[in-house]
Amino acid sequence: MERRATFRTPLLPWLLVLPQLLIIFVFFYWPTGEAFVWAFTLEQPWGGGREWVGWQNFFEVFSSAHYWSSVKVSIVYALGTSILAIGVALLLALFVDREVRGSRHWRVALIWPYAIAAPAIGMIFRFVFDARAGIFSVLNTISPNAWDPSLNGTHAMLMLILAGAWQLVAYNFVFFLAGLQSIPRGLTEAAAMDGAGPMRRMRDIQVPLLAPTFFFLLVINLTDSFTNSFGLVDIMTAGGPARATDLMVYKIYADGFKGLDYSGAAAQSIVLMGLMVLLTFIQFRFVERKMHYR
Numbered sequence: 540m541e542r543r544a545t546f547r548t549p550l551l552p553w554l555l556v557l558p559q560l561l562i563i564f565v566f567f568y569w570p571t572g573e574a575f576v577w578a579f580t581l582e583q584p585w586g587g588g589r590e591w592v593g594w595q596n597f598f599e600v601f602s603s604a605h606y607w608s609s610v611k612v613s614i615v616y617a618l619g620t621s622i623l624a625i626g627v628a629l630l631l632a633l634f635v636d637r638e639v640r641g642s643r644h645w646r647v648a649l650i651w652p653y654a655i656a657a658p659a660i661g662m663i664f665r666f667v668f669d670a671r672a673g674i675f676s677v678l679n680t681i682s683p684n685a686w687d688p689s690l691n692g693t694h695a696m697l698m699l700i701l702a703g704a705w706q707l708v709a710y711n712f713v714f715f716l717a718g719l720q721s722i723p724r725g726l727t728e729a730a731a732m733d734g735a736g737p738m739r740r741m742r743d744i745q746v747p748l749l750a751p752t753f754f755f756l757l758v759i760n761l762t763d764s765f766t767n768s769f770g771l772v773d774i775m776t777a778g779g780p781a782r783a784t785d786l787m788v789y790k791i792y793a794d795g796f797k798g799l800d801y802s803g804a805a806a807q808s809i810v811l812m813g814l815m816v817l818l819t820f821i822q823f824r825f826v827e828r829k830m831h832y833r
Contacts, residue, residue, distance in 0.1 A: 571812070577805035584799035596806035605782065606790070606807070613787045616700060617764035623704035625756055628711030629749070633741055635712075636719040653709035657770030664702040665775045688776065692783025695776045699784050702771050703764060711756050718752040719745060758822040762815055787811050 546552055578596055580589040600606050635645050652660075667673050670687040678685040688695040722745060730740045769788045772778060778785035778793060785793070788811065795804030 574805045574808050574812075577802050578809045580802060582801040582805075584801070592802070596802045597810075600803060600806050600810065605785075608782055609785050609787050609790045612696065612782075612784060613765060615696065616703065616768065616784070616786055617761050619696075619700040620703040620707065620764045620768075621757060621760035623700065624707035624760055625711055625753065627704065628708045628756075629715050629746075629753075631708070632712050632715035632719055633745065636716060649712050650709050652705065653707075653713075655706070657706065657767065658774050660702055660706050661771040661774030664698060664705070664771075668698045668701075688780075690780055692780055695780060695784050699768075699771060699775060702775065703768060706771075707760055707763060711760070714752050714756055715749065718749045722748050755822065758818055762818050765811065766815060 577589075579591065579593060581592045581596075582589050631649055635649065668675060668686075668688060670676060670679060670689065673686075675686040679687070684690065686694060688698045726744055727740050730744055735743070765786075766788060768786055769792060772784055772786055772789040773792075776784040778789050787807065791804045791807045791811065794800045794807065798804075
């Protein structure tokens with residue numbers, strides 16, 4: 540029998556959800572609305588009114604070589620981070636899913652990194668990969684400048700991808716482990732009785748049954764890589780060297796708060812928002828509905 544909550548007055552449920560609605564309005568809908576207005580106007584850096592310019596800000600954004608360079612490095616970062624994070628998380632989940640000594644403690648330890656803030660992760664990895672005192676500094680004793688993220692864009696991007704993937708591994712691990720534990724043990728046990736080894740069972744049974752989880756995490760990781768990478772970039776590389784790590788989300792900040800181009804930054808944020816909406820649509824339209832097994 541279905542149970543429903545009843546209230547003495549229709550005003551009470553609205554009062555209960557009012558704090559959440561205020562938070563959503565103040566920190567999401569209001570800034571989003573302002574961004575839409577600024578994207579179609581020319582905002583003065585120090586105030587003094589605005590001028591309607593229509594699509595001019597978007598035309599300038601799409602005609603900028605720096606912007607397309609930012610899109611390129613953002614795609615490289617998003618793909619590199621997502622592939623690495625998903626691959627490592629799947630491997631860890633496959634190992635931890637087996638009943639080995641201390642598996643419960645390993646599960647807890649592998650989840651903890653996701654609770655660390657991005658700026659803290661960026662600071663840690665900046666010291667770990669420092670060209671003078673980091674783990675790769677020994678390469679510079681063999682050959683000068685063999686490793687220097689402050690001067691080499693490839694090194695900086697690699698460092699950034701490793702930091703971003705390390706942050707996402709814990710999140711992916713939770714979902715992969717839950718997916719593995721939802722697979723009936725009878726399937727893997729029957730395969731083992733038929734002579735299939737661990738690698739064969741993983742390839743033919745476990746990984747195919749994890750396809751819905753895989754595609755879900757792929758969309759989530761790509762979305763996170765495009766939007767939540769600001770803390771890492773700001774602490775580790777500040778978009779350098781020579782714009783090699785100037786991701787879209789960081790370019791919005793740099794153009795708006797450093798370059799005082801509020802209108803251009805607002806137009807870029809609208810484009811990035813549209814990309815996130817597209818990824819979300821793909822997730823709900825194709826991943827959630829079509830990725831299932833009967």
